[in-house]
Amino acid sequence: MRIMILLFISILLIQCSSKKYSETDFYSEAALKSERAKFFDKSINQTITESLSHPLNDSTEQKYMSAFWAMELIQYKNGFTDSVISSCFDNLNERSTEFQRSLLELVYTLYQNKFSYQVEAFVKETNNPKLFAMCADYLKRSGYDVNNMLEEFLENNTLLVDHPIMIMLKHSLSNDLITLPPVEDLFGNSFEQKLVIFSIQRSNRDYPGLLIIRKPDGKFLRDESGKIFSIPQLARAITDLPGYITNGNTPEGILSIRGIDFSKNVFIGPSPNLQLVLPYEVSPQKYFHNELTDTVWNKDFYSNLLPDSWKNYLPIYEAYYAGKAERNEIIAHGTTIDPGFYFGSSYFPFTPSLGCLTTKELWSLETGKIVESDQIKLMNTFNDAGADNGYFVVVNIDDQHKPITFNEIENLILNAER
Numbered sequence: 001m002r003i004m005i006l007l008f009i010s011i012l013l014i015q016c017s018s019k020k021y022s023e024t025d026f027y028s029e030a031a032l033k034s035e036r037a038k039f040f041d042k043s044i045n046q047t048i049t050e051s052l053s054h055p056l057n058d059s060t061e062q063k064y065m066s067a068f069w070a071m072e073l074i075q076y077k078n079g080f081t082d083s084v085i086s087s088c089f090d091n092l093n094e095r096s097t098e099f100q101r102s103l104l105e106l107v108y109t110l111y112q113n114k115f116s117y118q119v120e121a122f123v124k125e126t127n128n129p130k131l132f133a134m135c136a137d138y139l140k141r142s143g144y145d146v147n148n149m150l151e152e153f154l155e156n157n158t159l160l161v162d163h164p165i166m167i168m169l170k171h172s173l174s175n176d177l178i179t180l181p182p183v184e185d186l187f188g189n190s191f192e193q194k195l196v197i198f199s200i201q202r203s204n205r206d207y208p209g210l211l212i213i214r215k216p217d218g219k220f221l222r223d224e225s226g227k228i229f230s231i232p233q234l235a236r237a238i239t240d241l242p243g244y245i246t247n248g249n250t251p252e253g254i255l256s257i258r259g260i261d262f263s264k265n266v267f268i269g270p271s272p273n274l275q276l277v278l279p280y281e282v283s284p285q286k287y288f289h290n291e292l293t294d295t296v297w298n299k300d301f302y303s304n305l306l307p308d309s310w311k312n313y314l315p316i317y318e319a320y321y322a323g324k325a326e327r328n329e330i331i332a333h334g335t336t337i338d339p340g341f342y343f344g345s346s347y348f349p350f351t352p353s354l355g356c357l358t359t360k361e362l363w364s365l366e367t368g369k370i371v372e373s374d375q376i377k378l379m380n381t382f383n384d385a386g387a388d389n390g391y392f393v394v395v396n397i398d399d400q401h402k403p404i405t406f407n408e409i410e411n412l413i414l415n416a417e418r
Contacts, residue, residue, distance in 0.1 A: 253319025
């Protein structure tokens with residue numbers, strides 16, 4: 001009897017692992033033309049305009065933050081919002097940390113250079129490492145030399161010298177030239193003989209990268225014609241903040257795959273998504289899919305996953321430090337966000353996220369059904385690989401201003417397989 005039960009469970013697991021998703025299985029009311037129009041009007045008239053019409057105080061901070069998020073999402077600003085945002089800097093040091101972070105995120109997203117003077121004044125008031133880093137990066141983009149600001153900040157906050165955000169900020173501000181290690185070494189690395197998904201990106205996240213999948217045996221997944229499977233993938237946040245900051249771009253480095261799930265978030269949509277976690281987000285045992293008894297994270301655990309040529313390459317540790325700085329909830333998903341918000345951008349018709357990785361997913365405005373979904377292709381291919389966990393490696397190969405193409409990485413893949 002026990003043997004029969006085990007056999008039944010094995011058959012059930014095989015069926016689940018080989019499940020095929022169909023584009024016709026998924027419907028989103030939010031994708032309908034009428035619903036998108038309602039959402040856009042409500043975002044402007046209620047979430048933004050009405051919320052920002054209230055006087056700013058402790059009881060209205062949340063309304064303002066909701067407005068800030070909506071402005072980022074639909075890329076909206078006008079003379080009225082400009083004036084309100086400017087007034088938000090008055091006595092900003094007296095507002096809550098959450099409000100300060102939300103305002104700085106909005107300014108970073110939609111108001112590059114416009115509020116440099118106000119941000120420069122605020123950066124001298126804060127002792128919060130995350131807020132300081134957001135200010136420093138904003139001012140850096142505006143042409144400021146912020147190294148002296150960083151030095152003064154750390155002199156006044158000596159306990160923050162080894163804070164994960166400070167470590168990554170110092171790296172981003174340094175002028176040291178760091179050579180990219182051989183990508184073939186990363187593609188050919190064992191990763192404990194587990195399935196590995198590579199998302200190859202530019203450090204300039206304004207352009208889509210490319211996703212490929214390597215099986216535990218070291219061979220990359222191919223389609224029926226023998227061509228290596230690949231799909232475009234965007235790793236850009238709407239904010240374009242650094243990956244070690246909350247709601248920033250997907251951090252470079254190693255994330256752990258924790259299986260498949262379905263989101264109830266109306267902007268992510270109903271198609272299956274790939275669950276990912278950063279270091280520190282879960283226990284080492286769960287992250288590494290093994291019997292590690294250590295419950296306290298150690299950088300060596302992460303480093304040991306890397307090939308020797310990559311162990312001292314700081315950018316690949318961004319995911320590690322982002323997790324240590326308590327960043328979380330990064331997944332690989334589709335989208336029901338109206339791509340029209342980003343028409344004219346270099347990544348259109350992809351839609352950016354708040355730090356997740358997104359594939360192109362287009363929906364019928366009339367039926368609410370999927371028209372085209374790279375996410376469905378990804379999840380079906382992931383199921384074909386026969387594994388429900390492994391690692392997801394995000395790596396920047398250069399800073400060119402164009403999407404990653406398969407021709408750029410094909411020889412690197414073939415060399416790694418050899």
